[in-house]
Structures are given as C-alpha cells and as structure tokens.
Amino acid sequence: LDAPVSGGDLGAKNGTLSIMVGGEEGAFERALPVFLKMGKNVVLQGKNGAGQYCKMANQIVIASTMLAVSEALVYGNAAGLNPRTMLKSIESGAAGSWSLSNLVPRMLDGNVSPGFYIKHFIKDMGIALDSAKELSLSLPGLELARKLYQTLAAMDRSALERAAEKAVAQLSPNTMTKATIPLEATTGADLGTQAIFLLYALERV
Structure with a gap:
C-alpha cells in the first residue's frame, strides 16, 4: 500500500490525519485498523500509486x-x-x-x-x-x-x-x-x- 497523509503537525498529534491509500482492497481492509489510529478520513483511492x-x-x-x-x-x-x-x-x-x-x-x-x-x-x-x-x-x-x-x-x-x-x-x-x-x-x-x-x-x- 502507498498511504501518504495530510493534516500537518496538528493532525499527526491529534490523530486526525487524512490518509490517501493506493493498493488492493484486501490489503487496505487489513491495514484499516492501523490507519484509523492515525487518521479520521481514510480513503482507498484505487490501485497502487493512486494514493500518491x-x-x-x-x-x-x-x-x-x-x-x-x-x-x-x-x-x-x-x-x-x-x-x-x-x-x-x-x-x-x-x-x-x-x-x-x-x-x-x-x-x-x-x-x-x-x-x-x-x-x-x-x-x-x-x-x-x-x-x-x-x-x-x-x-x-x-x-x-x-x-x-x-x-x-x-x-x-x-x-x-x-x-x-x-x-x-x-x-x-x-x-x-x-x-x-x-x-x-x-x-x-x-x-x-x-x-x-x-x-x-x-x-x-
């Protein structure tokens, strides 16, 4: 998965980052609980590279x-x-x-x-x-x-x-x-x- 983020230092500190993910849906679903520890808006954008x-x-x-x-x-x-x-x-x-x-x-x-x-x-x-x-x-x-x-x-x-x-x-x-x-x-x-x-x-x- 590629999973760049947005939200700055405040988003990182508060766990409210927006996370843009690229990759297979199955891998995304397995990783989602981890992403939700860091961000509130986690979206699968498409295949690998789409997050970037x-x-x-x-x-x-x-x-x-x-x-x-x-x-x-x-x-x-x-x-x-x-x-x-x-x-x-x-x-x-x-x-x-x-x-x-x-x-x-x-x-x-x-x-x-x-x-x-x-x-x-x-x-x-x-x-x-x-x-x-x-x-x-x-x-x-x-x-x-x-x-x-x-x-x-x-x-x-x-x-x-x-x-x-x-x-x-x-x-x-x-x-x-x-x-x-x-x-x-x-x-x-x-x-x-x-x-x-x-x-x-x-x-x-």
Whole structure:
C-alpha cells in the first residue's frame, strides 16, 4: 500500500490525519485498523500509486491556497480591516479551508515555525509538476506558487528578520505584536509553509 497523509503537525498529534491509500482492497481492509489510529478520513483511492496521485492533488490545492490566504490578509489589512476579525467571517463561508482556519492564525501570531517545511513543500511541488508534465498538463498556478516559495527559500536569515519586522509594522495595531524567525532557521527553506506571507511584507511578489 502507498498511504501518504495530510493534516500537518496538528493532525499527526491529534490523530486526525487524512490518509490517501493506493493498493488492493484486501490489503487496505487489513491495514484499516492501523490507519484509523492515525487518521479520521481514510480513503482507498484505487490501485497502487493512486494514493500518491491524490497527495499531489492535495499539494496543488494547498500551493494556490497559501498564496490566496496571504493576499487576502494583506488586502484586508490595506483596506482597513482587522485581519483577525475578517478571519471570523470568511473562514466559515465559501472561502473556508483547513489552511485558512489553521495557518492564518499562525501567520497573525507571527509564528513561522515549521509544521511542514518549505523545503519539503518545494520538493512536493516539483514532483507534482513533473507528474503533470507526464500527463501533458500545464499547471500555471502551481508554477507560480513554486517560484514564490523558491524565492522565500533562498532568503537568508537577515532578509527574513527584515521581512518579519516589516510584517509587524504593516499590520493593523495589535494584530501581530511580533514575528520571530526560529533560531535553527538559516534560510527561508527552514520555515513553515505559512511563512509565505513574509514575501508580501517585502513586496517581492
């Protein structure tokens, strides 16, 4: 069986991962009790390899979503909205998503520590783009997301600290009081995927 997961560090800690499985149904049924110890949404997607394809589809959605939530954050702030109050309205509407509800609060807390590393996310986006090429598909949204994440990954610690300071200064009063780059982070590649908002603070998009 191939059984990639989604749900981040919170899903892993809480046993609420989404598990995408590829393989024979009999093998899946035998393994299901184990999967249910780790996740709440366990679905057999098809034959071997189908779980991996589903995981790539998941990463494609997340890639564009992370850009969208960052842009909504900076737009709402520039328009005079309090981003935390804005989030209360849009997270329960049609724009709602796991990333919006779980990662935007981290952004607003200035928390860029990795639940999922940017360097690993870039790797996944590359795999998805290679797979899309094999399927004769063009995915411009994913291409853009990878380009922006690569830009962030290449930033050194001093550039990241400047971006963090600027993000705090730009947001509405009391929205973000600090943004701290983890001590172990030497480049943007060592941050969590939610750190993409730092690029917007530097207007490097």
